[in-house]
Amino acid sequence: MSEKKVFIGFGTRFGATEEISHRIAELLENSGITTQVENLRKSKNPPSPQEFDGVIIASGMKISKWTKEPKKYIKKYSEMLKNPNKIFGMFVCSILAVQDYEQAKEDYLQKTLEKYNIPDDKNHIVYDAFGGVMDFSKETNLRLFDKRALQMAAMGMEKDSEGKFQYDPNGKNDFRDWGKITEFATKFKDMLLR
Numbered sequence: 390m391s392e393k394k395v396f397i398g399f400g401t402r403f404g405a406t407e408e409i410s411h412r413i414a415e416l417l418e419n420s421g422i423t424t425q426v427e428n429l430r431k432s433k434n435p436p437s438p439q440e441f442d443g444v445i446i447a448s449g450m451k452i453s454k455w456t457k458e459p460k461k462y463i464k465k466y467s468e469m470l471k472n473p474n475k476i477f478g479m480f481v482c483s484i485l486a487v488q489d490y491e492q493a494k495e496d497y498l499q500k501t502l503e504k505y506n507i508p509d510d511k512n513h514i515v516y517d518a519f520g521g522v523m524d525f526s527k528e529t530n531l532r533l534f535d536k537r538a539l540q541m542a543a544m545g546m547e548k549d550s551e552g553k554f555q556y557d558p559n560g561k562n563d564f565r566d567w568g569k570i571t572e573f574a575t576k577f578k579d580m581l582l583r
């Protein structure tokens with residue numbers, strides 16, 4: 390069996406998506422797959438999907454927006470990413486995924502595919518929305534505007550359980566589900582190696 394190569398390109402503002410990307414790379418490497426992981430916000434010349442058997446593009450969300458660079462990558466290479474011989478993975482790291490998982494998948498992932506006219510073909514495309522990190526602790530030094538935006542994003546979480554906070558409004562809340570992240574990596578790997 391020839392060695393498979395996967396490119397993982399991510400955009401992050403606060404680091405959560407970066408850690409997930411590296412974890413996924415580690416899981417794929419454990420199955421003998423070669424990975425190349427790049428922060429698309431920093432890399433000047435990210436590689437084309439042409440050089441890889443699979444590509445995973447990811448972003449953290451802020452005010453319902455991806456980081457720019459991963460979207461640019463998808464736009465630039467949409468024709469190649471449509472290719473049924475290439476496995477295309479996408480994920481976002483977001484708070485909406487904790488509040489309303491289906492909505493997060495629709496708003497942040499399915500709409501992205503639609504925007505770039507990539508058919509949602511489950512034979513070679515896999516995507517998921519993972520919970521993110523909400524850090525209200527002093528260490529993050531969030532700008533006041535960002536803190537307000539994060540508080541807004543968290544509002545849906547207060548509605549449940551008798552109006553109580555389901556998170557620490559002064560601390561670091563990490564909602565990343567490493568089990569789900571492993572499931573995603575396994576599904577991607579299975580599609581790649583089948």
Ligand SMILES: Cc1cc2nc3c(=O)[nH]c(=O)nc-3n(C[C@H](O)[C@H](O)[C@H](O)COP(=O)(O)O)c2cc1C
Binds near residue numbers: 523534
């Ligand atoms: C200023 C700010 C705004 C945010 N807005 C949203 C949002 O609109 N929707 C959402 O699902 N998550 C939102 N989040 C949660 C982030 O997606 C979450 O913190 C994620 O872990 C960020 O990923 P990153 O660290 O890779 O940038 C927001 C977070 C911050 C700090």
